[in-house]
Amino acid sequence: MKCPRTRKLLKPIKVAGIDLDISEGCGGIWFDNFELDKLNQSSIAMGEVLIEHLREYHNPLVDVNKRLNCPRDTDVIMMRRFYSSKFQIEIDECPQCGGIWLDAEELEKIRELFPDHEDYQNTQKRFVEEVMSSPETKIHQKGHEELIEKIKRLSNVLYSMLSINNK
């Protein structure tokens, strides 16, 4: 698969038992839908290493406002699925395969969102509530419950990836 922003080949890596694909062109990450399903919070380690690694590739010249095609279904344009103006986070999701693309910037913002390990459960709850109640959040096709579950899983992945230094 190629990076939807830079067209560079995505590099597969394994974090905590799940396979991710990272872009060495822009520092973005691709999550396959079924990989998100596999994840449970207790299985996670190594996140900080990944974030540090991706930071090296952050490319400020990349236009993050450009709509993206799915790296897997290359003729499908991804949706800005979860958007929160409060948290300033935009996440692209493929309507076909359910995969998720995160830009390097999003990772940084999510890092700021979860500053405290102790407060994780509350922060996650607030994040999910905010995203679900935000008028900008677009709920297409899939049901509400499924979307909430997905946001929770994603926030688990992200939090785990970002939280190693905060223990």
Ligand SMILES: [Zn+2]
């Ligand atoms: Zn897709």
